[in-house]
Amino acid sequence: MIPIAQPLIGQEEKEAVIAVLDSGMLAQGPKVEEFEKAFAALCGVRHAVATSSGTTALHLALLAHNIGPGDEVITSPFTFIASANAILFVGARPVFVDIDESSYNIDPSLIEARITPRTKALMPVHLFGNPCEMEAIMAIAARHGLIVIEDAAQAHGASIQGRKVGSFGTGCFSFYPTKNMTTAEGGMVTTDDDQVAEKARLLRNHGMKKRYYHDFLGYNFRMTDLQAALGLAQLAKLEVFNEKRIANARYLTEHLRDVVITPQVRDGYRHVFHQYTIRVKENRDLMVEQLREQGIGTGIYYPLPVHQQPVYQELGYTDCLPVAEAMSREVLSLPVHPALSQMDLERIVEVVSRLRSLV
Ligand SMILES: Cc1ncc(COP(=O)(O)O)c(C=O)c1O
Numbered sequence: 001m002i003p004i005a006q007p008l009i010g011q012e013e014k015e016a017v018i019a020v021l022d023s024g025m026l027a028q029g030p031k032v033e034e035f036e037k038a039f040a041a042l043c044g045v046r047h048a049v050a051t052s053s054g055t056t057a058l059h060l061a062l063l064a065h066n067i068g069p070g071d072e073v074i075t076s077p078f079t080f081i082a083s084a085n086a087i088l089f090v091g092a093r094p095v096f097v098d099i100d101e102s103s104y105n106i107d108p109s110l111i112e113a114r115i116t117p118r119t120k121a122l123m124p125v126h127l128f129g130n131p132c133e134m135e136a137i138m139a140i141a142a143r144h145g146l147i148v149i150e151d152a153a154q155a156h157g158a159s160i161q162g163r164k165v166g167s168f169g170t171g172c173f174s175f176y177p178t179k180n181m182t183t184a185e186g187g188m189v190t191t192d193d194d195q196v197a198e199k200a201r202l203l204r205n206h207g208m209k210k211r212y213y214h215d216f217l218g219y220n221f222r223m224t225d226l227q228a229a230l231g232l233a234q235l236a237k238l239e240v241f242n243e244k245r246i247a248n249a250r251y252l253t254e255h256l257r258d259v260v261i262t263p264q265v266r267d268g269y270r271h272v273f274h275q276y277t278i279r280v281k282e283n284r285d286l287m288v289e290q291l292r293e294q295g296i297g298t299g300i301y302y303p304l305p306v307h308q309q310p311v312y313q314e315l316g317y318t319d320c321l322p323v324a325e326a327m328s329r330e331v332l333s334l335p336v337h338p339a340l341s342q343m344d345l346e347r348i349v350e351v352v353s354r355l356r357s358l359v
Pocket residue numbers: 053054055056079080082083125151153154173174175176185186187
């Protein structure tokens with residue numbers, strides 16, 4: 001079976017984790033600080049705050065920007081549910097804007113129609129490793145005085161004209177094992193804003209500035225040194241991993257562009273292919289089944305847009321977002337991860353092409 005995702009853990013990661021185990025300092029300590037500095041440098045920002053997951057990074061970023069009850073945050077309905085759930089966690093309301101079918105990302109031309117006096121922030125999601133149209137999004141935010149929180153959970157190292165995602169607004173990353181780099185579980189908030197960084201650090205640790213004195217209600221969203229050691233070893237390899245993903249995607253597109261709808265990359269955008277997502281307009285689910293039978297792992301990201309999830313239906317969401325809804329029926333992700341061999345790539349192309357002529 002060619003799996004849809006495969007974390008690449010080498011000797012460096014193993015040695016780094018064992019060194020932390022031997023040090024006796026297991027929870028948040030010097031490795032977390034080192035990882036934060038290195039990740040901030042990657043993104044080209046002044047601060048990075050490590051967290052226990054991508055979900056808690058989003059939660060922390062919203063709290064650090066004082067977003068809460070009565071506020072609305074505009075985001076994409078075509079994402080992992082954590083993006084919108086984090087908005088609910090702080091008592092604010094997610095407002096969904098449909099996506100652009102060429103990028104699967106929020107369509108900037110539809111955002112302004114959904115801005116109200118309650119809108120406090122925009123949360124674009126760089127889905128599959130493909131940067132959102134940040135020039136247009138930042139211009140809208142500036143016009144309306146809005147905060148921008150980038151969900152960059154899937155886009156480590158992605159950039160626009162060389163500027164990294166996570167440096168436009170406040171960035172939130174995930175290090176879940178399927179991601180372009182991993183810490184097992186873990187996340188990061190990136191920002192150039194000293195106050196946001198300071199608030200995020202305090203909120204991450206029970207609102208505690210002086211030991212056992214708590215200025216406000218905080219959380220335990222800390223990362224451990226074990227995770228940070230793993231993260232530092234992975235970060236050192238991120239460029240190699242991303243370049244391999246990009247090369248794999250290029251090969252797949254060259255060989256599949258006449259067979260299925262392949263991903264599009266805008267000029268000047270660095271798409272880091274967390275997922276390689278094609279569209280199959282008819283019989284998508286049959287194709288998934290047959291690919292599995294032929295030993296090719298696939299993923300459907302995502303089979304139901306957020307506004308149609310039962311939990312959101314329960315909250316009264318009745319939006320009609322036709323592009324997101326259509327994409328949920330048509331998308332199919334193929335393996336693109338750096339562990340693929342040339343033989344794997346050829347096999348994927350051969351099987352997809354053959355099945356496409358049948359289904
Ligand atoms: C777009 C997006 N946002 C948020 C998250 C949440 O990250 P985590 O699973 O680390 O909590 C993920 C990852 O799964 C994601 O893909």
